[in-house]
Amino acid sequence: MVDYADPQWSSARLSDREREDAVQRLSVARGEGRLTPEEFEARARSARAAVTRGELDPLFSDLPVAAAPRYDAGQGAPASVAAPESRTPRVRPLGGPIGxxxxxxVPFIAVLLFFLAGYWGSFAWSWLWFLLxxxxxIIIYGPAAEYRSRDKR
Structure with a gap:
Protein backbone atom coordinates (compact mmCIF):
# COMPACT_ATOMS: atom_id res chain seq x y z
CA MET A 1 0.00 0.00 0.00
CA VAL A 2 1.22 3.48 -0.80
CA ASP A 3 0.15 6.72 0.82
CA TYR A 4 0.30 10.18 -0.73
CA ALA A 5 3.49 11.11 1.17
CA ASP A 6 5.47 8.20 -0.27
CA PRO A 7 8.08 9.76 -2.60
CA GLN A 8 8.09 6.63 -4.76
CA TRP A 9 4.46 7.23 -5.79
CA SER A 10 4.11 11.01 -5.34
CA SER A 11 4.48 11.68 -9.06
CA ALA A 12 1.99 8.97 -10.08
CA ARG A 13 -1.05 10.35 -11.87
CA LEU A 14 -4.42 10.05 -10.18
CA SER A 15 -7.48 8.37 -11.61
CA ASP A 16 -10.95 9.89 -11.30
CA ARG A 17 -11.78 7.18 -8.78
CA GLU A 18 -8.81 8.12 -6.59
CA ARG A 19 -9.80 11.80 -6.66
CA GLU A 20 -13.38 10.99 -5.65
CA ASP A 21 -12.12 8.68 -2.93
CA ALA A 22 -9.96 11.50 -1.58
CA VAL A 23 -13.00 13.80 -1.51
CA GLN A 24 -14.97 11.09 0.27
CA ARG A 25 -12.22 10.70 2.88
CA LEU A 26 -12.21 14.48 3.38
CA SER A 27 -15.96 14.26 3.85
CA VAL A 28 -15.44 11.64 6.56
CA ALA A 29 -12.95 13.97 8.27
CA ARG A 30 -15.50 16.79 8.06
CA GLY A 31 -18.17 14.50 9.55
CA GLU A 32 -15.81 13.69 12.43
CA GLY A 33 -15.40 17.41 13.09
CA ARG A 34 -11.76 17.53 11.99
CA LEU A 35 -12.47 20.03 9.18
CA THR A 36 -14.72 23.06 9.08
CA PRO A 37 -17.11 23.30 6.13
CA GLU A 38 -14.90 26.00 4.59
CA GLU A 39 -11.75 23.87 4.96
CA PHE A 40 -13.58 20.91 3.48
CA GLU A 41 -14.74 22.89 0.42
CA ALA A 42 -11.24 24.26 -0.22
CA ARG A 43 -9.61 20.83 0.16
CA ALA A 44 -12.29 19.12 -1.94
CA ARG A 45 -11.70 21.62 -4.78
CA SER A 46 -7.95 20.96 -4.54
CA ALA A 47 -8.51 17.18 -4.51
CA ARG A 48 -10.71 17.33 -7.61
CA ALA A 49 -8.10 19.45 -9.42
CA ALA A 50 -5.11 17.30 -8.34
CA VAL A 51 -3.16 15.53 -11.07
CA THR A 52 -0.66 13.49 -9.01
CA ARG A 53 -0.77 11.74 -5.65
CA GLY A 54 1.84 14.13 -4.30
CA GLU A 55 -0.63 17.00 -4.75
CA LEU A 56 -3.03 15.25 -2.38
CA ASP A 57 -0.43 14.83 0.38
CA PRO A 58 -0.84 18.36 1.84
CA LEU A 59 -4.61 17.85 2.00
CA PHE A 60 -4.19 14.93 4.41
CA SER A 61 -0.93 15.80 6.18
CA ASP A 62 -2.64 17.24 9.28
CA LEU A 63 -5.33 14.55 9.46
CA PRO A 64 -4.99 11.24 11.35
CA VAL A 65 -3.87 8.20 9.38
CA ALA A 66 -7.40 6.72 9.43
CA ALA A 67 -8.66 9.72 7.44
CA ALA A 68 -5.82 9.62 4.91
CA PRO A 69 -6.49 7.35 1.92
CA ARG A 70 -4.03 4.62 1.08
CA TYR A 71 -3.78 2.76 -2.17
CA ASP A 72 -2.62 -0.61 -3.33
CA ALA A 73 0.56 -0.08 -5.35
CA GLY A 74 -0.46 -2.63 -7.96
CA GLN A 75 -3.90 -1.40 -8.95
CA GLY A 76 -4.34 2.01 -7.36
CA ALA A 77 -7.63 0.85 -5.87
CA PRO A 78 -8.51 1.95 -2.36
CA ALA A 79 -7.33 -0.56 0.20
CA SER A 80 -8.19 -1.08 3.84
CA VAL A 81 -6.28 1.24 6.13
CA ALA A 82 -6.06 -1.51 8.75
CA ALA A 83 -4.38 -3.93 6.35
CA PRO A 84 -0.66 -4.55 6.89
CA GLU A 85 1.77 -2.64 4.70
CA SER A 86 3.14 -4.73 1.89
CA ARG A 87 5.00 -3.62 -1.21
CA THR A 88 5.74 -7.12 -2.46
CA PRO A 89 3.73 -7.93 -5.56
CA ARG A 90 1.88 -11.20 -5.62
CA VAL A 91 3.68 -13.60 -7.97
CA ARG A 92 1.82 -16.41 -9.66
CA PRO A 93 3.88 -19.52 -10.40
CA LEU A 94 3.80 -21.14 -13.82
CA GLY A 95 1.09 -23.76 -13.63
CA GLY A 96 -0.57 -22.14 -10.61
CA PRO A 97 -0.89 -24.43 -7.57
CA ILE A 98 0.57 -27.37 -9.48
CA GLY A 99 3.70 -25.37 -10.31
CA VAL A 106 12.11 -30.26 -6.32
CA PRO A 107 14.58 -30.10 -3.36
CA PHE A 108 13.45 -33.54 -2.19
CA ILE A 109 13.76 -34.93 -5.71
CA ALA A 110 17.26 -33.41 -5.96
CA VAL A 111 18.34 -35.10 -2.70
CA LEU A 112 16.94 -38.42 -3.88
CA LEU A 113 18.74 -38.15 -7.24
CA PHE A 114 21.94 -37.09 -5.44
CA PHE A 115 22.00 -40.27 -3.38
CA LEU A 116 20.88 -42.55 -6.21
CA ALA A 117 23.53 -41.18 -8.59
CA GLY A 118 26.15 -41.31 -5.85
CA TYR A 119 25.53 -44.94 -4.94
CA TRP A 120 25.15 -46.16 -8.51
CA GLY A 121 27.89 -44.00 -9.94
CA SER A 122 30.11 -41.55 -8.14
CA PHE A 123 29.44 -38.82 -5.59
CA ALA A 124 31.99 -36.68 -7.43
CA TRP A 125 29.39 -35.45 -9.92
CA SER A 126 26.12 -36.28 -8.18
CA TRP A 127 26.01 -32.83 -6.54
CA LEU A 128 24.95 -31.45 -9.92
CA TRP A 129 21.41 -32.67 -9.22
CA PHE A 130 21.07 -29.80 -6.72
CA LEU A 131 21.17 -27.41 -9.66
CA LEU A 132 17.60 -28.55 -10.31
CA ILE A 138 13.79 -19.83 -12.62
CA ILE A 139 11.35 -21.73 -14.79
CA ILE A 140 8.40 -21.62 -12.37
CA TYR A 141 8.89 -18.18 -10.77
CA GLY A 142 11.03 -16.56 -13.45
CA PRO A 143 10.68 -13.18 -15.13
CA ALA A 144 7.41 -14.10 -16.84
CA ALA A 145 5.77 -14.47 -13.40
CA GLU A 146 5.48 -10.67 -13.27
CA TYR A 147 3.40 -10.68 -16.43
CA ARG A 148 1.28 -13.58 -15.21
CA SER A 149 0.48 -11.73 -11.98
CA ARG A 150 -0.67 -8.64 -13.93
CA ASP A 151 -2.84 -10.63 -16.31
CA LYS A 152 -4.73 -12.59 -13.65
CA ARG A 153 -5.79 -9.66 -11.42
Whole structure:
Protein backbone atom coordinates (compact mmCIF):
# COMPACT_ATOMS: atom_id res chain seq x y z
CA MET A 1 0.00 0.00 0.00
CA VAL A 2 1.22 3.48 -0.80
CA ASP A 3 0.15 6.72 0.82
CA TYR A 4 0.30 10.18 -0.73
CA ALA A 5 3.49 11.11 1.17
CA ASP A 6 5.47 8.20 -0.27
CA PRO A 7 8.08 9.76 -2.60
CA GLN A 8 8.09 6.63 -4.76
CA TRP A 9 4.46 7.23 -5.79
CA SER A 10 4.11 11.01 -5.34
CA SER A 11 4.48 11.68 -9.06
CA ALA A 12 1.99 8.97 -10.08
CA ARG A 13 -1.05 10.35 -11.87
CA LEU A 14 -4.42 10.05 -10.18
CA SER A 15 -7.48 8.37 -11.61
CA ASP A 16 -10.95 9.89 -11.30
CA ARG A 17 -11.78 7.18 -8.78
CA GLU A 18 -8.81 8.12 -6.59
CA ARG A 19 -9.80 11.80 -6.66
CA GLU A 20 -13.38 10.99 -5.65
CA ASP A 21 -12.12 8.68 -2.93
CA ALA A 22 -9.96 11.50 -1.58
CA VAL A 23 -13.00 13.80 -1.51
CA GLN A 24 -14.97 11.09 0.27
CA ARG A 25 -12.22 10.70 2.88
CA LEU A 26 -12.21 14.48 3.38
CA SER A 27 -15.96 14.26 3.85
CA VAL A 28 -15.44 11.64 6.56
CA ALA A 29 -12.95 13.97 8.27
CA ARG A 30 -15.50 16.79 8.06
CA GLY A 31 -18.17 14.50 9.55
CA GLU A 32 -15.81 13.69 12.43
CA GLY A 33 -15.40 17.41 13.09
CA ARG A 34 -11.76 17.53 11.99
CA LEU A 35 -12.47 20.03 9.18
CA THR A 36 -14.72 23.06 9.08
CA PRO A 37 -17.11 23.30 6.13
CA GLU A 38 -14.90 26.00 4.59
CA GLU A 39 -11.75 23.87 4.96
CA PHE A 40 -13.58 20.91 3.48
CA GLU A 41 -14.74 22.89 0.42
CA ALA A 42 -11.24 24.26 -0.22
CA ARG A 43 -9.61 20.83 0.16
CA ALA A 44 -12.29 19.12 -1.94
CA ARG A 45 -11.70 21.62 -4.78
CA SER A 46 -7.95 20.96 -4.54
CA ALA A 47 -8.51 17.18 -4.51
CA ARG A 48 -10.71 17.33 -7.61
CA ALA A 49 -8.10 19.45 -9.42
CA ALA A 50 -5.11 17.30 -8.34
CA VAL A 51 -3.16 15.53 -11.07
CA THR A 52 -0.66 13.49 -9.01
CA ARG A 53 -0.77 11.74 -5.65
CA GLY A 54 1.84 14.13 -4.30
CA GLU A 55 -0.63 17.00 -4.75
CA LEU A 56 -3.03 15.25 -2.38
CA ASP A 57 -0.43 14.83 0.38
CA PRO A 58 -0.84 18.36 1.84
CA LEU A 59 -4.61 17.85 2.00
CA PHE A 60 -4.19 14.93 4.41
CA SER A 61 -0.93 15.80 6.18
CA ASP A 62 -2.64 17.24 9.28
CA LEU A 63 -5.33 14.55 9.46
CA PRO A 64 -4.99 11.24 11.35
CA VAL A 65 -3.87 8.20 9.38
CA ALA A 66 -7.40 6.72 9.43
CA ALA A 67 -8.66 9.72 7.44
CA ALA A 68 -5.82 9.62 4.91
CA PRO A 69 -6.49 7.35 1.92
CA ARG A 70 -4.03 4.62 1.08
CA TYR A 71 -3.78 2.76 -2.17
CA ASP A 72 -2.62 -0.61 -3.33
CA ALA A 73 0.56 -0.08 -5.35
CA GLY A 74 -0.46 -2.63 -7.96
CA GLN A 75 -3.90 -1.40 -8.95
CA GLY A 76 -4.34 2.01 -7.36
CA ALA A 77 -7.63 0.85 -5.87
CA PRO A 78 -8.51 1.95 -2.36
CA ALA A 79 -7.33 -0.56 0.20
CA SER A 80 -8.19 -1.08 3.84
CA VAL A 81 -6.28 1.24 6.13
CA ALA A 82 -6.06 -1.51 8.75
CA ALA A 83 -4.38 -3.93 6.35
CA PRO A 84 -0.66 -4.55 6.89
CA GLU A 85 1.77 -2.64 4.70
CA SER A 86 3.14 -4.73 1.89
CA ARG A 87 5.00 -3.62 -1.21
CA THR A 88 5.74 -7.12 -2.46
CA PRO A 89 3.73 -7.93 -5.56
CA ARG A 90 1.88 -11.20 -5.62
CA VAL A 91 3.68 -13.60 -7.97
CA ARG A 92 1.82 -16.41 -9.66
CA PRO A 93 3.88 -19.52 -10.40
CA LEU A 94 3.80 -21.14 -13.82
CA GLY A 95 1.09 -23.76 -13.63
CA GLY A 96 -0.57 -22.14 -10.61
CA PRO A 97 -0.89 -24.43 -7.57
CA ILE A 98 0.57 -27.37 -9.48
CA GLY A 99 3.70 -25.37 -10.31
CA UNK A 100 4.04 -24.30 -6.67
CA UNK A 101 3.71 -27.93 -5.56
CA UNK A 102 6.35 -29.03 -8.07
CA UNK A 103 8.68 -26.31 -6.80
CA UNK A 104 8.15 -27.49 -3.22
CA UNK A 105 9.03 -31.07 -4.20
CA VAL A 106 12.11 -30.26 -6.32
CA PRO A 107 14.58 -30.10 -3.36
CA PHE A 108 13.45 -33.54 -2.19
CA ILE A 109 13.76 -34.93 -5.71
CA ALA A 110 17.26 -33.41 -5.96
CA VAL A 111 18.34 -35.10 -2.70
CA LEU A 112 16.94 -38.42 -3.88
CA LEU A 113 18.74 -38.15 -7.24
CA PHE A 114 21.94 -37.09 -5.44
CA PHE A 115 22.00 -40.27 -3.38
CA LEU A 116 20.88 -42.55 -6.21
CA ALA A 117 23.53 -41.18 -8.59
CA GLY A 118 26.15 -41.31 -5.85
CA TYR A 119 25.53 -44.94 -4.94
CA TRP A 120 25.15 -46.16 -8.51
CA GLY A 121 27.89 -44.00 -9.94
CA SER A 122 30.11 -41.55 -8.14
CA PHE A 123 29.44 -38.82 -5.59
CA ALA A 124 31.99 -36.68 -7.43
CA TRP A 125 29.39 -35.45 -9.92
CA SER A 126 26.12 -36.28 -8.18
CA TRP A 127 26.01 -32.83 -6.54
CA LEU A 128 24.95 -31.45 -9.92
CA TRP A 129 21.41 -32.67 -9.22
CA PHE A 130 21.07 -29.80 -6.72
CA LEU A 131 21.17 -27.41 -9.66
CA LEU A 132 17.60 -28.55 -10.31
CA UNK A 133 16.44 -26.35 -7.42
CA UNK A 134 17.43 -22.94 -8.86
CA UNK A 135 16.63 -24.13 -12.39
CA UNK A 136 13.08 -25.05 -11.37
CA UNK A 137 12.76 -21.74 -9.52
CA ILE A 138 13.79 -19.83 -12.62
CA ILE A 139 11.35 -21.73 -14.79
CA ILE A 140 8.40 -21.62 -12.37
CA TYR A 141 8.89 -18.18 -10.77
CA GLY A 142 11.03 -16.56 -13.45
CA PRO A 143 10.68 -13.18 -15.13
CA ALA A 144 7.41 -14.10 -16.84
CA ALA A 145 5.77 -14.47 -13.40
CA GLU A 146 5.48 -10.67 -13.27
CA TYR A 147 3.40 -10.68 -16.43
CA ARG A 148 1.28 -13.58 -15.21
CA SER A 149 0.48 -11.73 -11.98
CA ARG A 150 -0.67 -8.64 -13.93
CA ASP A 151 -2.84 -10.63 -16.31
CA LYS A 152 -4.73 -12.59 -13.65
CA ARG A 153 -5.79 -9.66 -11.42
Missing amino acids: ATIMAL VPLAG
